[in-house]
Amino acid sequence: MNRWLRLLLAGMVLAGGACTSLSPLQREQALAIAAQAQSTLDTCDRADACAEPSPLRALGTRAYAQSAPESPHHYALLLDYGQDALLARLNLLRSAQHDIDLQTYIFDEDDAGHLVLDELLAAARRGVRVRVLVDQLSALRHVDTLAALAGAHRNFELRIYNPVLGRAHINYPMYAFAAACCWRRLNQRMHSKLLLVDGIVGITGGRNYQDDYYDWDPAYNFRDRDVLVAGPVTREMTDNFEAFWGARRTRRIAELVDVGKRILREGVPVLPHPDFELPERARRMASDAADDALVDDRLASAALPVGEVEFIADLPRKHRRSHEGDVAASTHGLRELIASAQSEILLQTPYLVLSPAAQDLFRELHDRDDPPRVLVSTNSLAATDAFITYALSYKYKRRYLRDFGFEIHEFKPFPESAPIDPEATGAFDVQWRQDGTPVFTRATPPDSRRPLGREYSALRWSGFSANQPVPLARGGVRFGLHAKSMVVDEHIGVVGTHNFDPRGDNYNTESAVVIDDPAFARALADSIRRDMAPENAWTIARRPRPPVFSGLEYSLAKISEHLPIFDLWPVRYATSYEFMPGPGCPLPLPPSDPRFRDCYEPVGDFPEVSLGLKSVMTRIFTAFGAGLAPIL
Template sequence: MSRWWRALLPALLALSCGACATMSQAQREHATRIAVSARSAELDCAAADHCAQDSPLHALGEKALLASGPDDPRHYALILDRGPQALLARINLLRSAQAKIDLQTYIFDEDDAGRLVLDELLAAARRGVQVRVLVDQLSAMENVDTLAALAGAHANFEIRIYNPVLNRARINYPQYLVAGICCFRRLNQRMHNKLLLVDDEVGITGGRNYQDDYYDWDPEYNFRDRDLLVAGPVAREMGANFEAFWNAFRTKPVEQLGDVGRRLLRTGVPDLPPPQYTQPQRAQAMSRDASDPALIERELVAQAIPVGAVQFIADLPQKHRRDPVRAEAAAQATPGLNHLISSAQQEVLLQTPYLVLSGPAQQMFESLQERPSPPDVIISTNSLASTDSFITYALSHKYKRRYLRDFGFQIYELKPFPETVPVDLAATGAVLPDASLTLAGQQAMPATTRAMPPAGAGNDDNDNSDSRGTPMQREFFAGRYFGNDAHQPVPLKHAGVRIGMHAKSMVIDNRIGVVGTHNFDPRSDHYNTESAVVIEDEAFAQALAASIRNDIAPENSWVIARRPKPPVFSGLEYSLAKISEHLPIFDLWPVSYAVSYDFKPGPQCMLPLPPDDPQFSQCYEPVGAYPEVDIGLKRISTRIFTAFGAGLAPIL
């Protein structure tokens, strides 16, 4: 029996008994009473500030609010490039909360990083802080028992699920297929916002979810990501946006959903099991460091940048309404970001993990290029070797000619083992061989070897116990329709801790900096709700630009440019490739317009050059369309999605 039929048969069975998953109004009320009655109101602290830990980070919010006037807001902005520092900042802020904590996220896993944050949230609730957690359904906590335990954990703790299709907190892969059949539009409408807000004074937003690979804690694959901590009056605007989602029609208390509610009705509220950390010493060290004010001051606060006004542009949940007028009015992120790009005069520096542009975005960039003096457009994104979404990369590969020639993009694709990006390999817990270290500390291995698995991991390709690979635990959305393999990075010629781009940031003319959740793709435009922080300040913009420019340095990224022209019929080949590219679905031309190039420094090549520089060909050598990849059968599937995947663009 094929894999598709093995997935389809359970889906049909689930569809035939779908009524079993629903609860009556009386059952929902009963489940709610069970959860509420189990919630302890006992507090660990009687102090007015709820025993909040002194925090230099939290003090930035108080300082900014005191310095702000009605027409003169003051803020502090801190770029969180490093994963462990981003987690450290979160833990420290949670302990500093005096009144309330609001957390909004797309993914909340039950691995080490997720459980560490969860325990801090519960500890804050037990000392008297009001804690609210809002998670999108598709990537909520993996176990129904965990959600049932949290439903009755404490009177100060509440967890809700956004847009629960099939009236469940969790759906497995067969149920996902069923939801795709019965309610495709709703299934695709997701809350992609990420926000941690403490006392309406300090907020963190950006690309990171609550999962090990966003904090350099995964021994196999980690994201190069970016958050922004902002302290000051704009935190209240963040709070208002969170409130809109918390009270949205599609937001449901977890105890009222079919799977969790029935668990409560059967056996009551279960106990939350103690954490089982895969790296307990690492978790203990993070917990200890989060209580060290000198370390927080040195590692975080000292890098905060004082700025003036800060703009928070965010979609509202009404973006998911069927009424097109209300939906358009609630979609704030895409128009705001497009306006910033259109305002560029000298340069757009854009970082996105998935270079798949919507039709309006393509028109916008084409109009920029048609100006008498168009701005430079520099793109930092994933290579096939680094991405967690080979389907998306395959589709973006279809448009390389258009991006380079029609839009004037300078594209830099992240290497899987970059040398100087801010990723802490020591924090991953990976065990690397000692001999023959190459590629920034990675071990050279035979071409057939994949990146090394976590210690103790099984070898069964069908084992879905690792939540990082399950259909509901990755941000790459469309691939869930194609099974678990769609989430696996392609095999490489070397083994090691692979790094993939996940940061979503932009700098306009070296004076406006943007950090947010928007991937600059059709899904972010039309289906996901998104948010971003915009700061017009030269010091901040230059710091953010320096971070992105480091990512595109030759030791970290390949540059994409037109491949060397063939000696004969180059014009004919170009014309045929262009015709094939413009076909609405098919792109069958087998020859790539562009390939990756690697910088080769020398006496005549002291500094990196842009692809349009006359000396480019002397200082760069082509390394193929898919460098570092042990492509194998992935070449076939990549070509298939390049040829036939155009219709998937809106949901990628």
């Protein structure tokens, strides 16, 4: 039998296996077995489900008491630090009296994931209705875990959104088959993220449920941002969650092929729970979540009173064929806000890849007689977790700087003053000098990333080079930007899940909280500006003009950039600059300042990157990657 015939037969077998499904009778049997296994024991008989008091939940009670239909009152709290974001979630889960609704793209089985899952199950056992909705491509790792959760407790239910091939998990061959048979559906993911407690307090933003969103990964973590909101806007959040919970693409886990067969074959297993990698860290976080004084001092007391809050969110119908080509609610709302800008836009996105419509919008803004200033905070190649996406962004830097007037600041992999907690990663032994400054000693193995952590689905299985941060010239725990936020005219603040990219426009469902309040907007602006500060980011600016033929070089580079396939012009328009403070340069300057090059030193296109094959690959994808824009 020749090689091609063997491959054809293997493909046919794979296709047959991938497309198998449970019969209606098998589905009902699996659901019945799971329901019968569910515990009915409630550990509390009080009306409040033995909820613990929480200053964060109290914000919701207070906001609703202060609100009237014509005069809503809210409280808003930025969650910049990963440790704070996890602390807030655990504290709120323990305060739930009636309902917990959790919606996320990624839910991992690591320390952070297990800690949250433990709290969700504890809430269910004391009488709280708990509903968890996870996208298929990033759901819990093991079929046994899902099968166990299907029969865990009558008050707990987990559902999977858009299970391609009718399964909870798909392996690489199944992924390849799904890409061949149903590429668009494979890419239509639920990127929305939401935690609601008793319908009065909600959290949304960039974070998923995985160690690297809370500074708990020993190799690579995300500098991310959430916002906690308390008040009447949570009704809109609840309605949006209900739409996804009952959507036609949402499935109960016991009726999925792999989970259902596991239950039919062996029954509902005991819920696996491996030991925490760093048990003392988990214990300390669990203890802190019960400390009302700590939560109040660190979190609740920092909440800002604000007026009206808007929740702009896509619905599951975005994924219906009848809605293809429509401008989704989240995209429409964000574009309207950008178009309304008069003086300044602060835009923060991990992946600076713009759709044609977004490019037209920014070009129109720049063409105004008095255009708003547009400052962009995004990842450097050294910091990003999405190498190919960065390559495409790199291709269009001339356009971003010259045609759109962007001021771009690229996040460093080892930021000095960003809201991060290197000690929490467990990657360092920490000692302290006499002057109080820390000394970190590397104590963990080299960088090791997992496909589950990827937020862009199309290239999830595309290989090591696409799913790994690039190698760096020095070691240490690396941080990459993941926050998705915007401030318009220092008056309107936006925190959400949308990366301002084509995936968010066309494939993913997204959501965002919009707060029209100067105090909140200033707080968010200060947070973004800190990420753009010289100690945390490099500034992108035009290279010095060549002494001769500068106009010809620019024209040839622009022509090369516009070619649909090839872009092989060897000299790029822009490069990275490092601020060099001194007597004549006390403060950072924008690239438009005539003194910019007196105070900034060029440090190359890819500072901190260990140059080699990756650099070559970047240029390859710069040359050939334009067609990937819609799925990135």
